[in-house]
Amino acid sequence: MELAVRNLDLSFIQTTSEGHALRGINLTVKEGEIHALVGESGSGKSVTSTAIMGLLPSPPARINSGEIILGGTDILSLDEKERRTIRGQKIAMVFQEPSKYLNPTLKIGEQITEVLKLHLGMDKEQAENRALEILDMVGLGGGKRILKSYPHELSGGMKQRAMIAIAISCNPSFLIADEPTTALDVTLQLQILKLILNLREKLSMGILFISHDLRVVHDISDRVSVIYAGKIVETAPKTDLYSQPVHPYSNLLLQSIPDADKRGSRLITIAGKVPDAENIPPGCAFHPRCPYAMDICREKDPEMKPCGENHLAACHLTDNRN
Amino acid sequence: MNLLLFVLKRFLRLLLTILIISTIIFFVIRVIPGDPALVVAGIDASDEEIQAIRAKLGTDAPVTVQYARWMRDLVRLDLGTSLTSGQSVKALIRQRFPLTFTLAVLGIILGVIIAIPLGVLSAVHRWSLWDYLGMVYSQAGMAIPSFWLGIILLLLFSVKFPIFPLFGSDSLKNLVLPAIALGFARAAVILRLTRASMVDELSKEYIITARAKGLTEKMINYKHALKNALIPVVTVTGIQFGYMLGGAIIIEQVFSLPGLGRLFLYAIYQRDFPLIQGGVVFIAVIFSLTNFIVDIFYSVLNPKIRIS
Amino acid sequence: MKELLQLNNITKIFSGHGLLRSKHSGHRAVNDVSFHINKGSVFGLVGESGCGKTTLARSIMMLDPPSSGEILFEGTDLAGLSSKKLLPYRLRMQIVFQDPHSALNPKMSIYNSMKEGLVNIKYPANRIKERIQELLDLVGITPAHMNRFPHEFSGGQKQRIVIARALSMEPEVLILDEPVSSLDVSIQAQIINLLMDLKEKLDLTYLFISHDLNLVAYLSDRIGVMYKGRIIELGDTESIMDTPRHPYTLKLFSSAPGHMEIKEETEQKDSPNPPAGYSFVPPAVSEESDFSLVSISDSHMVGCYKNIGD
Numbered sequence: 001m002e003l004a005v006r007n008l009d010l011s012f013i014q015t016t017s018e019g020h021a022l023r024g025i026n027l028t029v030k031e032g033e034i035h036a037l038v039g040e041s042g043s044g045k046s047v048t049s050t051a052i053m054g055l056l057p058s059p060p061a062r063i064n065s066g067e068i069i070l071g072g073t074d075i076l077s078l079d080e081k082e083r084r085t086i087r088g089q090k091i092a093m094v095f096q097e098p099s100k101y102l103n104p105t106l107k108i109g110e111q112i113t114e115v116l117k118l119h120l121g122m123d124k125e126q127a128e129n130r131a132l133e134i135l136d137m138v139g140l141g142g143g144k145r146i147l148k149s150y151p152h153e154l155s156g157g158m159k160q161r162a163m164i165a166i167a168i169s170c171n172p173s174f175l176i177a178d179e180p181t182t183a184l185d186v187t188l189q190l191q192i193l194k195l196i197l198n199l200r201e202k203l204s205m206g207i208l209f210i211s212h213d214l215r216v217v218h219d220i221s222d223r224v225s226v227i228y229a230g231k232i233v234e235t236a237p238k239t240d241l242y243s244q245p246v247h248p249y250s251n252l253l254l255q256s257i258p259d260a261d262k263r264g265s266r267l268i269t270i271a272g273k274v275p276d277a278e279n280i281p282p283g284c285a286f287h288p289r290c291p292y293a294m295d296i297c298r299e300k301d302p303e304m305k306p307c308g309e310n311h312l313a314a315c316h317l318t319d320n321r322n
Numbered sequence: 323m324n325l326l327l328f329v330l331k332r333f334l335r336l337l338l339t340i341l342i343i344s345t346i347i348f349f350v351i352r353v354i355p356g357d358p359a360l361v362v363a364g365i366d367a368s369d370e371e372i373q374a375i376r377a378k379l380g381t382d383a384p385v386t387v388q389y390a391r392w393m394r395d396l397v398r399l400d401l402g403t404s405l406t407s408g409q410s411v412k413a414l415i416r417q418r419f420p421l422t423f424t425l426a427v428l429g430i431i432l433g434v435i436i437a438i439p440l441g442v443l444s445a446v447h448r449w450s451l452w453d454y455l456g457m458v459y460s461q462a463g464m465a466i467p468s469f470w471l472g473i474i475l476l477l478l479f480s481v482k483f484p485i486f487p488l489f490g491s492d493s494l495k496n497l498v499l500p501a502i503a504l505g506f507a508r509a510a511v512i513l514r515l516t517r518a519s520m521v522d523e524l525s526k527e528y529i530i531t532a533r534a535k536g537l538t539e540k541m542i543n544y545k546h547a548l549k550n551a552l553i554p555v556v557t558v559t560g561i562q563f564g565y566m567l568g569g570a571i572i573i574e575q576v577f578s579l580p581g582l583g584r585l586f587l588y589a590i591y592q593r594d595f596p597l598i599q600g601g602v603v604f605i606a607v608i609f610s611l612t613n614f615i616v617d618i619f620y621s622v623l624n625p626k627i628r629i630s
Numbered sequence: 631m632k633e634l635l636q637l638n639n640i641t642k643i644f645s646g647h648g649l650l651r652s653k654h655s656g657h658r659a660v661n662d663v664s665f666h667i668n669k670g671s672v673f674g675l676v677g678e679s680g681c682g683k684t685t686l687a688r689s690i691m692m693l694d695p696p697s698s699g700e701i702l703f704e705g706t707d708l709a710g711l712s713s714k715k716l717l718p719y720r721l722r723m724q725i726v727f728q729d730p731h732s733a734l735n736p737k738m739s740i741y742n743s744m745k746e747g748l749v750n751i752k753y754p755a756n757r758i759k760e761r762i763q764e765l766l767d768l769v770g771i772t773p774a775h776m777n778r779f780p781h782e783f784s785g786g787q788k789q790r791i792v793i794a795r796a797l798s799m800e801p802e803v804l805i806l807d808e809p810v811s812s813l814d815v816s817i818q819a820q821i822i823n824l825l826m827d828l829k830e831k832l833d834l835t836y837l838f839i840s841h842d843l844n845l846v847a848y849l850s851d852r853i854g855v856m857y858k859g860r861i862i863e864l865g866d867t868e869s870i871m872d873t874p875r876h877p878y879t880l881k882l883f884s885s886a887p888g889h890m891e892i893k894e895e896t897e898q899k900d901s902p903n904p905p906a907g908y909s910f911v912p913p914a915v916s917e918e919s920d921f922s923l924v925s926i927s928d929s930h931m932v933g934c935y936k937n938i939g940d
């Protein structure tokens with residue numbers, strides 16, 4: 001199923017201030033595509049995904065404008081009951097911090113089977129058998145023991161895999177994975193990435209893959225969008241972004257990856273930090289940290305402009321190119 | 323299986339606690355200045371008389387011997403003989419305890435029946451009628467002292483409208499008003515905690531997961547949040563129950579009920595040392611036992627406890 | 631260089647849940663682990679999820695004392711100390727956990743969370759606020775936000791606060807359990823640079839735990855590779871990176887992301903041979919004692935099983 005986010009603009013209303021968390025997000029994830037959303041901590045990746053799921057508490061969240069179109073329907077126009085039938089079944093989500101997002105007093109088995117019973121009308125035995133299959137699929141062999149375990153009895157990585165198992169239990173047609181491999185070691189990460197690729201093949205799911213790890217994104221995605229301070233600043237097919245990043249931010253991100261070869265020297269970092277949603281700098285939001293900032297950058301927010309095939313970037317440096 | 327072993331372990335701990343408590347009580351009573359025999363005998367007693375009382379109390383033997391006797395008697399569930407009535411302490415407690423216990427059980431049941439549903443409903447439907455009702459109740463429960471409520475209840479429902487008897491303790495009907503007086507304030511404590519705990523759980527991340535799964539609000543509230551929210555409530559309810567066993571003293575006075583509270587009060591007035599000593603041990607055991615049961619409940623609700 | 635921390639045969643068994651625990655029935659989360667960490671160095675511990683890294687870290691901190699073995703801190707065995715005697719050692723070692731959320735009390739402002747520790751070590755009260763601001767600034771959190779609560783920060787921001795709080799105890803040893811795996815690359819780079827700066831400035835010693843071999847290789851002087859509770863390869867970073875010997879270490883190398891398109895089955899590089907007389911797979915009938923770390927050079931050991939009949 002295709003997902004299109006159009007001009008999604010969202011604020012958090014605080015008593016004394018307003019945080020402009022998303023400033024007109026545009027994002028299209030085609031059916032069967034793995035679209036990665038990368039950016040630093042606090043740039044708005046999780047807010048984007050939870051907004052798509054319709055899970056942001058309102059207040060404080062307020063959607064100022066925009067559309068979220070899943071398989072042709074604008075889900076923002078649906079009422080809560082209609083959205084509930086979509087969640088878990090058509091669109092599912094894997095969260096960033098599994099130990100927080102699993103119920104501590106419910107056995108893993110129950111946390112998986114309850115969705116199957118609710119959405120697919122399975123009985124207990126069917127649901128348990130299906131749960132065992134899914135656990136096996138996510139690499140939690142010996143599923144019977146896992147079914148009977150409580151979250152705290154599993155290691156960080158096992159919890160994350162259980163979380164993925166819950167999300168894919170109903171074969172959703174769209175999956176949002178918010179840092180699904182952050183807690184995993186490389187061998188399991190590889191296994192999960194393979195699993196996600198595999199699921200995409202089988203179910204032609206669209207997948208929004210959120211990560212801050214550009215190495216992981218490199219291995220899994222078809223297309224990459226870079227988000228900064230609540231705005232997409234560059235979007236390109238994977239190979240283009242890695243070989244010829246246009247936006248200075250994308251470029252610096254790529255350079256700051258630690259590597260055995262860089263041993264002994266300090267890593268390249270991006271000075272400063274992501275602005276708070278309450279204090280987005282005027283003009284290009286990246287200008288206080290950008291080594292190439294010009295006068296115009298402080299005044300005018302650059303628009304997304306094409307700079308290659310299916311490749312767009314928002315930076316004044318591209319103005320002079322054409 | 324795991325649970326069974328856990329229970330066994332806690333039970334051993336319970337025995338250990340009782341051993342320690344009774345030891346402490348034994349020594350505390352010995353350390354308090356003044357010879358019980360002197361108090362019992364009065365100022366005019368002769369040395370021989372005092373000696374005789376000491377022998378009767380067993381306080382003439384060395385402390386180690388006394389302690390050994392005390393422990394031996396405890397194991398035999400023998401708490402000694404009351405000085406004033408001549409009856410065994412055990413028999414006295416056995417006579418009085420059922421009333422106090424029934425009262426406390428009624429009180430806690432009443433409290434829980436009011437507090438938990440109202441607390442949960444207030445948390446789930448915030449700012450609704452339920453929530454206001456809960457708020458009013460918890461304010462009132464905190465503000466009104468139970469003895470005062472007891473007197474008002476007596477005046478209203480026994481004197482003005484004689485629905486319940488004014489005196490007596492032979493039927494359950496006699497215990498309704500005291501149980502209300504006892505449970506009312508305790509319920510307010512439990513209610514506030516239930517609401518706070520439920521609100522807290524509902525703001526946790528696993529609730530977001532439950533929403534993301536497309537579960538109904540009912541499932542989210544009652545299947546996911548409730549069990550987690552009840553974990554602290556169980557502990558507090560247990561403590562409240564303990565308080566009720568002790569707090570019943572005042573209510574027993576107000577309603578002239580011949581319960582444990584009045585027995586021990588009387589023992590203190592009369593300086594009936596064996597009765598005081600036995601009474602304290604008994605209350606301590608009841609407290610530990612309550613704790614033990616709460617622990618078991620707690621572990622059923624909270625799987626994390628069973629591990630460590 | 632002096633050994634600051636020496637671990638001898640650390641084993642941690644999670645016995646089932648009963649009274650009737652026996653040494654053999656339990657789950658050996660850490661199995662006979664020995665290595666040392668020199669003062670002022672970085673020891674990197676890598677291994678897959680559930681191999682026992684966190685359990686080992688908790689054992690070293692005596693948060694979860696080991697079932698057997700010695701933890702020598704400057705020669706003193708922590709495992710044998712009373713909790714009172716242990717306290718000063720605990721302060722000299724701080725741990726930053728994998729999971730920032732459980733490390734911060736959700737009901738406490740960041741300021742109060744950090745103040746607690748400082749008050750505990752009797753930091754001058756009139757300088758506490760200043761110190762907290764300084765520490766927050768150090769890790770890249772706007773000091774003006776110190777009165778906010780954990781839920782108002784994103785995952786990465788929270789981990790930075792946790793690191794700041796650990797640093798506030800001015801420890802000598804910092805155990806870093808996946809401290810940057812939830813941080814984005816640019817902050818990760820900043821924190822790593824920061825950790826390296828602090829190490830030089832304060833002569834800190836790190837035990838750096840991660841499943842990211844690239845990161846561990848970048849940071850560490852020595853590396854231990856852990857697999858199912860055991861150290862299966864141990865040595866200088868150069869030696870391990872240049873000539874990894876154990877098949878599992880090789881698997882870690884080939885799984886590192888960022889280098890290839892994921893293929894259905896990543897082809898295995900040819901496994902190198904085990905030292906003569908040993909094998910990497912346990913013999914059919916194996917005893918605990920058959921496994922050992924065998925030196926293959928001055929600064930490199932690999933874990934393997936003695937062949938039967940030798």
Ligand SMILES: Nc1ncnc2c1ncn2[C@@H]1O[C@H](COP(=O)(O)OP(=O)(O)OP(=O)(O)O)[C@@H](O)[C@H]1O
Nearest residue numbers: 012021040041042043044045046047277784785786
């Ligand atoms: N409930 C909330 N109330 C107020 N502000 C919020 C809330 N949730 C998020 N924000 C703000 O919105 C911005 C984006 O946060 P978000 O959690 O989406 O970051 P992220 O890109 O997912 O970061 P990370 O990689 O650390 O997970 C941040 O400035 C954050 O402080």
Ligand SMILES: Nc1ncnc2c1ncn2[C@@H]1O[C@H](COP(=O)(O)OP(=O)(O)OP(=O)(O)O)[C@@H](O)[C@H]1O
Nearest residue numbers: 153155156157644659678679680681682683684685
């Ligand atoms: N409290 C506990 N009771 C029983 N078993 C436990 C407990 N804590 C951990 N374990 C088990 O010990 C093993 C090691 O767990 P540990 O958390 O140390 O792994 P880890 O290497 O830190 O993994 P990760 O990379 O996922 O954090 C796991 O099999 C786990 O299930």
Ligand code: SF4
Nearest residue numbers: 284287290297315316
């Ligand atoms: S618009 Fe200016 S400040 Fe922004 S990224 Fe481009 S050059 Fe840098």
Ligand SMILES: [Mg+2]
Nearest residue numbers: 045046096785
């Ligand atoms: Mg996030």
Ligand SMILES: [Mg+2]
Nearest residue numbers: 156683684728
């Ligand atoms: Mg761990």
